[in-house]
Structure formats: structure tokens, C-alpha cells
Amino acid sequence: MFGTMKRGANAYANIGVETGVLAASPHKLITMLFDGALVAIALGKKYMAEGNIKDKGESITKAILIVDNGLRASLNKEVGGELALNLDSLYEYMSRRLFEANATNNPAILDEVHSLLEDIRSAWEQIGPNGQPASMQAAPAPTAAFSQPSFAKA
Numbered sequence: 564m565f566g567t568m569k570r571g572a573n574a575y576a577n578i579g580v581e582t583g584v585l586a587a588s589p590h591k592l593i594t595m596l597f598d599g600a601l602v603a604i605a606l607g608k609k610y611m612a613e614g615n616i617k618d619k620g621e622s623i624t625k626a627i628l629i630v631d632n633g634l635r636a637s638l639n640k641e642v643g644g645e646l647a648l649n650l651d652s653l654y655e656y657m658s659r660r661l662f663e664a665n666a667t668n669n670p671a672i673l674d675e676v677h678s679l680l681e682d683i684r685s686a687w688e689q690i691g692p693n694g695q696p697a698s699m700q701a702a703p704a705p706t707a708a709f710s711q712p713s714f715a716k717a
Contacts, residue, residue: 590692596633597684600626601677604661608673619716623665623673627658630680655681 603626610619635654638647657676664672 565660588692590687593634593637593687596629596682597680597687600629600634600680601684603629604673604677604680607665608670608677611668611670611673619668620650623661626676627661630654630658630661650683653683 605620607619607622607626610616610622631654635651635658638651638654640647642653644649657679660672660676663669664676
């Protein structure tokens with residue numbers, strides 16, 4: 564009559580994510596994109612090992628979309644210069660590798676992309692919101708290589 568417990572829990576989780584996105588700084592939004600891609604890749608690998616083709620494909624596709632439409636689309640190539648261009652190339656490479664992993668059921672490729680994203684996420688966290696090391700932060704401001712994600716723009 565009122566739906567399943569799982570649907571209610573999913574709705575509650577979605578509200579939490581939406582609230583987090585609305586309240587997040589541009590720096591935090593990028594961190595959330597990294598986290599989402601990392602989780603999607605990990606789930607893709609899990610589903611791949613289980614032989615669950617449908618969920619594997621959905622998870623890897625989600626990771627590709629986050630990399631392409633989130634991380635890559637957030638790059639500000641005019642201001643970010645060579646760093647933004649290099650990240651753009653790396654994100655393009657990751658998307659191709661994720662597609663290949665999905666098509667060939669190769670978990671080693673998922674591990675490779677997961678590791679690359681973890682390294683970039685770690686560096687992103689070290690930079691901090693205003694382009695300085697986190698220990699030297701005074702006030703948050705977006706960094707030059709990234710612009711605010713397009714889904715968060717007013």
C-alpha cells in the first residue's frame with residue numbers, strides 16, 4: 564500500500580544527496596564527483612565478478628557519465644591551462660578504458676581507472692578549495708583548473 568522499505572530508504576538517501584549537493588562548495592562538488600565515480604567503479608567490479616551483466620553495465624556507465632559529464636565538463640581550460648588540458652586527456656582516456664572494461668569484462672582495467680581517480684582525488688583534497696594547500700586555507704574559492712559543475716550552476 565505504501566511501497567517497499569527499500570524504496571523509502573532510497574528516497575531518504577536521495578534527499579540526503581540532493582541536500583549535500585545544494586549545500587556544497589564547488590570544491591566539495593568535485594570531491595563528490597570523484598567519490599561517485601569511485602563507488603560506481605567498485606560496484607562495477609563487484610557485479611562483474613558476480614556475473615551480473617545488467618548491474619555491471621549500469622555501474623560502469625554511471626562511472627563514465629560522471630567522468631565525462633561531471634569531472635571533464637567541469638574543467639576550465641581557458642583558466643586552467645596545461646593542467647586542465649592534461650586532465651581533459653586523462654579523463655578521456657579513463658572513459659575509453661571504462662568502456663573497454665565493460666565490453667571485455669576486464670577487472671584489471673577497472674582497477675587501473677580506480678587507482679587513477681583515487682590519485683587525482685587525493686591531490687584535489689590536498690589542494691583545498693582556493694588552490695592552496697589545505698593547511699594554508701583562509702577562505703574558500705574555486706580553483707583555476709575547474710569551474711563549477713554545470714548541474715550546479717544557477
